Amino acid sequence: MERLIFHVDVNSAFLSWEAARRVKNGEDDLRLIPSAIGGDVEKRTGVILAKSIPAKKYGIKTGEPVVTAKKKCPELYLAKPDFGLYAKCSRAFMDICRKYAPVVERFSIDECFLDMTGTGKIYPDPVKTAADIKDEIRDTLGFTVNVGIGENKLLAKTASDFEKPDRVHTLFRREIADKFWPLPVRDLFSVGNATSSKLERASIMTVGDLANADVGFVRRLVGDKLGVMIHNFANGIDDTPVRDVPEEAKGYGNSTTLAEDIVTEREASCVLLALSDSVGMRMRADGFLARCVSVTVRYSDFRERSHQCALSVPTDITDEIYKTAKRLFSELWDKKTPLRLLGVSVSELTREDAEQLSMFSEVDEVRERQRRLDRAADAIRQSFGADTIVRGSAYRSDIDVGKKYKASLDDGGDGN
Ligand SMILES: [Mg+2]
Known part of the structure; x- marks a missing residue:
């Protein structure tokens, strides 16, 4: 059967989401003025994470320092990132997509693939169906998307990147020579x-x-x-399937086989930090908090042991996951048997929702600040690649643990 794939992509996601929230409150529409989402202006730090179309006309680019952007356009309006809002908007537009498509794959916070193969009886006109999805998102949620249509993910994704915003484009195989x-x-x-x-x-x-x-x-x-x-x-060839990723994951885990055995606590700590951070990042991207952290070690003689503990308050903060992992690890390890593998995983997940967020901000400002820092780091990594930010203690370390774990972290198996 001929496949039919849609790719739905939010136009300037972070900025649109902030703008939609303000418009709903009766405030001005950030999309109509030179504006951007970015770091702290007073402290002159931070980078541009998203920009409006009018800001783009001043040559402002995603990823450039806020200070440079301000020089290009002194009246540039800056809004702070709000990752709780983004997680909510992301879920909301994908929920609309799920009403239309039997299979939806979340590709990133603002993009998903819909496998519409075999839906011809219900939806005889794919372009009209795509327009319906796009309009329903715009009219109910207040922000716009592009929808790309093609026979595979590559063609659909390429099509959604054609003229923006609020558009439906096709890139069928027969159109490759003309459009691609x-x-x-x-x-x-x-x-x-x-x-x-x-x-x-x-x-x-x-x-x-x-x-x-x-x-x-x-x-x-x-x-x-x-x-x-x-x-x-x-040549427009791509057979990768649209994978229906279960909405409620059971847990997140990351482990790494070490190129050289670990023999000191210091080396182990660096690896635990990297693992905790990557687990935390995936949870934050999906909007989950965890109540349970566990650590696994494998010795050079292949014996394996693990240890877990429940947290009093669910978390997605890298530093909290790391500190718990470190404590569990010190209970597990005799400090002399060389280690071949280390793993960190979290389970007993709960949804991060608006209520929990406001509860945290009242109870503990320090935690809320940490969560914001983690999210800012995640956003930078999303724009510039995973290696951009090296966590403090790994950076200061005088041993080259980076090389040891990096070799296998990429293909390091997910615990769950
Ligand atoms: Mg986008």
């Missing part, structure tokens, strides 16, 4: 800066040039695996 091939090769999904420079030096300037290049040549240019993949992409 004229695009610059650097716009192709998964072609980064380094790859596009290599391609352009070899006179591969457009997606069409890449599609029609010899695949062996492309492989020699950028490497075997990536070469085959982007050559397929340029």
